[in-house]
Amino acid sequence: MSIRTICCIGAGYVGGPTMAVIADRCPGIQVTVVDLNQARIDAWNDPDLSKLPVYEPGLDAVVGRCRGRNLHFSTAVEPAIAAADMVFLSVNTPTKTKGVGAGQASDLRWIEASARQVAACAQGHTIVVEKSTLPVRTAETVQAILSAAQGDGASGGSPKTFAVLSNPEFLAEGTAIPDLEQPDRVLIGGDDPAAIEALAGVYGQWVPNDRILRTNLWSSELSKLTANAFLAQRISSINAIAALCEATGADVQEVAHAIGADSRIGRKFLKAGPGFGGSCFQKDILNLVYLCGHYGLHEVAAYWQSVVDLNSWQQHRIARLVVQRLFGTVTGKRIAVLGFAFKANTNDTRESPAIRICRDLLEEGASLFIYDPKVKSEQISSDLPETSQIVDSLNCPEAVGKWYLAKSVNDAVYQADAVIILTEWPEFADLDWSTIYTYMRHPSWLFDTRCATNWPQAVEVGFSVWVIGKGIVSNLRMR
Numbered sequence: 001m002s003i004r005t006i007c008c009i010g011a012g013y014v015g016g017p018t019m020a021v022i023a024d025r026c027p028g029i030q031v032t033v034v035d036l037n038q039a040r041i042d043a044w045n046d047p048d049l050s051k052l053p054v055y056e057p058g059l060d061a062v063v064g065r066c067r068g069r070n071l072h073f074s075t076a077v078e079p080a081i082a083a084a085d086m087v088f089l090s091v092n093t094p095t096k097t098k099g100v101g102a103g104q105a106s107d108l109r110w111i112e113a114s115a116r117q118v119a120a121c122a123q124g125h126t127i128v129v130e131k132s133t134l135p136v137r138t139a140e141t142v143q144a145i146l147s148a149a150q151g152d153g154a155s156g157g158s159p160k161t162f163a164v165l166s167n168p169e170f171l172a173e174g175t176a177i178p179d180l181e182q183p184d185r186v187l188i189g190g191d192d193p194a195a196i197e198a199l200a201g202v203y204g205q206w207v208p209n210d211r212i213l214r215t216n217l218w219s220s221e222l223s224k225l226t227a228n229a230f231l232a233q234r235i236s237s238i239n240a241i242a243a244l245c246e247a248t249g250a251d252v253q254e255v256a257h258a259i260g261a262d263s264r265i266g267r268k269f270l271k272a273g274p275g276f277g278g279s280c281f282q283k284d285i286l287n288l289v290y291l292c293g294h295y296g297l298h299e300v301a302a303y304w305q306s307v308v309d310l311n312s313w314q315q316h317r318i319a320r321l322v323v324q325r326l327f328g329t330v331t332g333k334r335i336a337v338l339g340f341a342f343k344a345n346t347n348d349t350r351e352s353p354a355i356r357i358c359r360d361l362l363e364e365g366a367s368l369f370i371y372d373p374k375v376k377s378e379q380i381s382s383d384l385p386e387t388s389q390i391v392d393s394l395n396c397p398e399a400v401g402k403w404y405l406a407k408s409v410n411d412a413v414y415q416a417d418a419v420i421i422l423t424e425w426p427e428f429a430d431l432d433w434s435t436i437y438t439y440m441r442h443p444s445w446l447f448d449t450r451c452a453t454n455w456p457q458a459v460e461v462g463f464s465v466w467v468i469g470k471g472i473v474s475n476l477r478m479r
């Protein structure tokens with residue numbers, strides 16, 4: 001079966017970029033991305049490509065090439081499903097907040113709702129592809145919903161049949177376009193060979209066949225959770241060692257370099273920082289923990305839970321050490337927070353370490369001046385709702401436990417006691433610490449939780465400096 005029309009339900013961080021690349025690489029396929037969220041669809045259709053709802057380097061060019069040609073964004077869900085040979089489910093699957101499994105299990109209400117919509121609106125044979133990250137065996141639920149709608153067409157319409165595939169997405173935010181254009185692998189799980197080959201035929205238009213892995217449904221679903229658990233575990237491991245480095249005089253960058261040279265370990269994902277964030281790692285590990293508990297594997301559940309616990313500990317540890325270094329109190333002190341996104345090159349703040357660190361500091365009474373080149377003030381307001389107060393930071397009244405949006409780095413650091421780097425935006429690598437020092441109150445601190453600045457210059461001009469995995473470096477030999 002060759003695919004001519006695709007519908008993707010969910011125009012988020014995964015659905016939007018993934019479908020844009022499919023449309024770009026497969027000019028013979030009409031791709032429609034649908035969403036219930038009108039504002040999001042309007043933003044995807046904005047003539048000004050800088051206003052797309054997802055910021056990803058290179059995404060604007062891809063959308064610019066295909067939009068209106070074979071890439072469409074719409075809120076008309078039903079006709080798009082009816083016209084599709086293949087429907088991707090790319091809806092959100094956050095952690096449940098209440099009921100059975102609250103705090104761990106995935107909330108599958110959006111998957112179920114979209115499967116029901118497909119069941120109701122599809123026509124003819126439709127291949128349904130799970131693109132969202134799902135607990136192992138979710139395809140059973142999707143299949144059950146679709147089977148109930150299958151028919152022989154006796155009532156007048158065309159016969160309705162379905163095949164279900166799992167095709168988890170491994171893109172990383174910030175590098176979504178290169179990850180989609182040259183994936184390490186594409187994973188397709190299923191038990192219907194014709195459906196598997198139809199999807200492989202789509203990817204095969206730009207991905208070499210030896211990178212398209214075919215597995216059974218459950219292996220595919222579980223591989224996605226496992227990949228995220230392994231990646232997050234590496235971050236927690238290096239962050240654990242960073243704390244030990246700070247205590248012993250070792251340097252985490254040197255340790256990471258030394259161990260990464262071992263080809264069995266490898267160099268990637270060995271960068272110490274304020275902890276992992278993003279919409280996926282924590283939710284996927286918690287989901288894994290829940291599944292292990294469900295199957296009675298309590299020791300396995302505890303093992304993976306410790307990866308999340310270490311991550312939370314790292315964030316609280318950083319907030320605590322800032323307070324300690326600022327003479328044990330930050331009440332009423334101005335602190336410049338540079339970076340709020342969970343990593344560079346994205347405007348996504350979901351589970352960003354910045355949220356927990358800022359909350360801790362606000363609770364201690366600090367006045368935070370937050371600057372991020374891509375994150376909008378409304379987003380920060382919804383992440384720090386209890387304390388929001390967006391005013392021009394230069395003219396704000398002194399306030400305890402409030403945050404302010406800064407429009408620039410200079411705006412953020414004005415009269416501040418400390419600067420905390422929370423996201424490794426490239427522009428922070430070149431900051432001129434001698435100018436910044438003149439704007440700040442003295443003694444002035446730099447806390448670089450990403451080792452992403454020219455901190456030796458900050459030491460040279462008079463800052464007290466703490467760097468992740470190195471500790472206080474003010475008295476160290478310059479390197």
Ligand SMILES: NC(=O)c1ccc[n+]([C@@H]2O[C@H](COP(=O)([O-])OP(=O)(O)OC[C@H]3O[C@@H](n4cnc5c(N)ncnc54)[C@H](O)[C@@H]3O)[C@@H](O)[C@H]2O)c1
Pocket residue numbers: 009010011012013014015034035036037040077090091092093110113114117131132133134169170171172173279280
């Ligand atoms: N963000 C990532 O980096 C990433 C990477 C790999 C996998 N994933 C997984 O992909 C899935 C989607 O993630 P995301 O980051 O794109 O989420 P998102 O929240 O950015 O987007 C999901 C979209 O689905 C829409 N939606 C929900 N129910 C709908 C329905 N019935 N009809 C139409 N639209 C509906 C929502 O309005 C929302 O815009 C999740 O399961 C996630 O775990 C995410």
